[in-house]
Amino acid sequence: MIRGLLFHVIPLILPFVVYAVYLYFNKRAGGDKTWRGKSIAVSTVIGLMLMAISLIVLGSVSGETRDGTEYIPPKFEDGRIIDSQVVPAKDKN
Template sequence: MSRILLQYLLPLVLPTVLFFLYTWISGPRQGDQGAAAQAQRAPWFWLILAGFVLMAAGLAFTALTGGGIAGSEYIPPRFEDGRVVPAEIR
């Protein structure tokens, strides 16, 4: 569950959260009519694009740095002597 949160949800939501946090901290501008007007003027395309770029970068990083050594063998989890032996890479 934490892997899904860190690799998919957080990168997609982070740019939008940072944008709204920035606009909330910077205070109301002259002529602002509240949060609804602020949400309508938000740069949604760029926020979503930034989220997808962050998500792709996270997935690429995981793909390039994770895994076993080339030529190694994956041993799936198995049941031995009444207990489950976890998976391993040899």
């Protein structure tokens, strides 16, 4: 659950939070900037790019090891489901 939050929601929301903080300090300094369609669109695109990057990184660094040579898919045998498995590579010693 936490990983899903970290790798899906936070990268998507982060540009909006950064822009909102920028607008807050801009208003305190006497600026007149507000949320506009272009700023929302740019924040959305940046958020989607950050989310895609985080998902690529997550896919690259997590999961099963790739030391096996053959993948055996799950199968139904004798009324029960046999899990999938990866047959380990033979040692070449």
